[in-house]
Amino acid sequence: MKRTGSRDNQAGFTLVELLVALALTAAIGSFIIAGFQLVRGTSAIAYARESAEEVDAAAKQLRGILARTMPATTIDEVDRNARLLFDGRTDAVTFVTLSEATAFQGGLMRVHLSWQNRPPLPRHPTALILRTAVFRADPRLVFESEPVVLFRDVVGFSLRYFGAPGPDKPPQWHSEWLGRDQIPLAMLVQVDLTGASGRRLVIQQTTLRHAPTK
Numbered sequence: 001m002k003r004t005g006s007r008d009n010q011a012g013f014t015l016v017e018l019l020v021a022l023a024l025t026a027a028i029g030s031f032i033i034a035g036f037q038l039v040r041g042t043s044a045i046a047y048a049r050e051s052a053e054e055v056d057a058a059a060k061q062l063r064g065i066l067a068r069t070m071p072a073t074t075i076d077e078v079d080r081n082a083r084l085l086f087d088g089r090t091d092a093v094t095f096v097t098l099s100e101a102t103a104f105q106g107g108l109m110r111v112h113l114s115w116q117n118r119p120p121l122p123r124h125p126t127a128l129i130l131r132t133a134v135f136r137a138d139p140r141l142v143f144e145s146e147p148v149v150l151f152r153d154v155v156g157f158s159l160r161y162f163g164a165p166g167p168d169k170p171p172q173w174h175s176e177w178l179g180r181d182q183i184p185l186a187m188l189v190q191v192d193l194t195g196a197s198g199r200r201l202v203i204q205q206t207t208l209r210h211a212p213t214k
Helices: 015-067
Strands: 073-075 082-084 093-098 108-115 126-134 148-163 172-174 186-195 198-207
Touching: 015 093, 015 148, 015 186, 015 198, 108 148
Parallel strands: none
Antiparallel strands: 073 082, 093 108, 108 126, 126 148, 148 172, 148 186, 186 198
């Protein structure tokens, strides 16, 4: 009787072929996983770089706004007397600055820097925002624009003010600057940020160049 075929011609994989196929599958899988990790790592680096650039731009913007602070008077809504508009607190400040001739065409601009909604809670950072408006001596004529987020993911924020506490007294640092007849000589801003790239502390001291020097 004549055979129709040998065992070597039967369908199916040999043990060697199966091992080679498994090795190739494992190699392809490792290449795919490595590619995903590379893309993920590159995206994280790009995000961290963009976040750092965003923080630097915000710090520069704030420094410029503070440096152009102007002594301007406003009408008190209660007794209708004229008072200097500069309300400096530990975690908020309201003042008048000279616009960069962008949104307010080179005029005076009222600025309020504060938390967005509330101070940060443990493991729950918040944002610092700027509220701006064209300055008017009468507060009833002031209409604020939409708030702008200055810093995101903020876990700490503090302000200090440098100036003389009274006539014939040397300048010193104060935690508040309220009810005075002149603006401070300088301000110290400290912002503690958190993010994907870790913690970052932004500290900047700005001289108010329109402050009185005598």
